[in-house]
Amino acid sequence: MSWAADWIEQTKLWVRGVEGGKAGKGESEQRPLAQRLEATLRRGQEALSPRELRRLLEDLQQVADAALSDVEGGRHAQALMEWYAKAPLPERKDFWTLIVEQFGPDAQALQAARQQYDQAGSDAERSEAEMRLRRALLSSRTRLLQRFAQPQGGMRFLVDMRAQLLSLPRAEQRYVALDAELEHLFSSWFDVALLELRRLSWDSPASLLEKLIQYEAVHDIRSWADLKNRLDSDRRCYGFFHPRMPDVPLIFVEVALLDKLAGSIAPLLDESAAAVDIAKANTAIFYSISNTQTGLKGVSFGDSLIKHVVETLTQEFPRLKHFATLSPIPGLRGWLAKQGDAVLQELDDKQKAALEKAAGGLDAAHLLAALEDPASLKDKSPVRQAALFCAARYLGRETAKGRPLDAVARFHLGNGARVERLNWAADLSSKGLKQSMGLMVNYLYDLKRLDRHRSLLAQGKIPVSSEIESLCKG
Incomplete structure (x- = not known):
């Protein structure tokens, strides 16, 4: 499928942001955003007053201003990030709504570009229509989000913001365009070619080891002794890191080096068990793989992690012949x-x-x-x-x-x-x-x-x- 066809599917989500979404349950007391921006007084359960809402919109417009450099736009983004960190959820929802409804692509231009692509009768017409669709999809929302990624901590800010979006009840569909665009950007920003594979050991910084304990999702790490056992001489732990989030493994895998296929998790987690003689190991068992960032849902790098780990292990241990998992069956x-x-x-x-x-x-x-x-x-x-x-x-x-x-x-x-x-x-x-x-x-x-x-x-x-x-x- 071409990029254009892929994007046509994406626009089903993105255009909703341009057209405005219906309020979810619990939001019925809020007026449409356009009315709130023109009003004088706050009403009902509205988080920000009209004046505060207009000021927030102006701040967002400064971040997205094409006349400003990325550095200057990033400076404005930093100030908004500091406001956002202190804002309660209702005010954050106003922030998201502004991004969705005020910074999306031109709905009419997008519809026309989609229609032209559907009606293209030749390869030449289709190529021209695809380019027009690409241009129509470019919006100030994309530039806005890119500017938020500029300051220190900006990438983490966006990942955490999407995690909160994903935690909302399904009834709240008005932010789906923002979620879709973040996922699209993350797919490029977190491309495997940009990630670094690093081995995690007992000598790694304590702050990083604490994150292993925090993010382990398969078999809870009960103590520092438990963690030390998982990082012993017959074990390996690897993680993918992004240069803009260098202290957080995006995904990590725990590996046991054995002389046979593992049939039980208890021996692998037994802190008193003697380490296996790695000179005799011929089997690598992946017994835990944990994604750490909910905000990166839909961005897949687990496949590449396993490939990279296999390549790294075979270089260190040429005797390894078998690669397998010991996995739960959660469903x-x-x-x-x-x-x-x-x-x-x-x-x-x-x-x-x-x-x-x-x-x-x-x-x-x-x-x-x-x-x-x-x-x-x-x-x-x-x-x-x-x-x-x-x-x-x-x-x-x-x-x-x-x-x-x-x-x-x-x-x-x-x-x-x-x-x-x-x-x-x-x-x-x-x-x-x-x-x-x-x-x-x-x-x-x-x-x-x-x-x-x-x-x-x-x-x-x-x-x-x-x-x-x-x-x-x-």
Whole structure:
């Protein structure tokens, strides 16, 4: 798809900002922005008075003024950033509304450019229409946001602002144009070519180590001793950093160097366990990958992080031959509760009878109740076998719009991995039991088959190992 076609899709969001959005629930007492700007007195629940609103608009216009240099525009942006830091949420919403409704592209010019592109009858006409569309999409809002990125801390300001936008209830749709434009800009500003891969170790600054503890999203870091264990000699931790946010890892991955595929998270988090002899390590296990910035949602660099880490590891440890994950299955229990009854009906008659006897019923509710203590279930337990069957089906068969249902599966399979092995009682923490009855999964990155696996996924077929395929058949 061409840039023009991509942008046509984006304008469905951006033009809403030009035309003005409907007020969400809880905002009905506010007058339209245009009326507030022309009024004299504040009314109802309006955060800023008309006079304050006009002053804020003038300040924003100074930031976006094309006659000013980026340095001067950035100076005005810095002053607004200081105001914003102290402003309560209702005043910030006025700030966002002004950006959306007063600084968007010209709706009529944009519509005309889109119509010209749709009606283009030749390659030459289409190219000319695409250029016109590009020009029509340029707006003072883009320049405004670029100016906010100029001062020290400006990039972090914009990322945090989008994080707050994303935290709003879905009913508040009036800021969707601002969100869309920020995501578009971030996709360029946080291009992987501009990021730096850095290894994080126990010798890293304490302020950076504190951020690892703060942002770890898969397995909570309980203490400094826990963190030190994760940074031991048989471990590696890497993060992507942006030059304008040098003290914050945008995403980081924790790696364990082993001599076999990991089947449980407990040994990896055991602070008393002896370090593995890395001279004998042949397997790198990615056991935690954490995105740290909610405001960068939709900006993907996880795939590149894994590629860079694999390249870095193989340079340091030429003996490494296998690259895999030990991953949670966060959506499994919820899916099983909703779809389990139908899936269990696909067991054969003998399996159904055994499960009904062991669990007290042939449905998802009885199965889940019987899985409260997965570590106590033996290999041949009908409950355990049924749970593995369902988990294999969930990871190896279930899709929505051609994509795997599970969020973690979507990430790794989209990067070219395959579903390799299910691990029983692999995470007996309260979180692991709540999400997936203690089950975890290995996704294998076979470096010679990444493209093949991506191709299969594009066809709606989830790449799985023979072991998973066998479990899917019951």
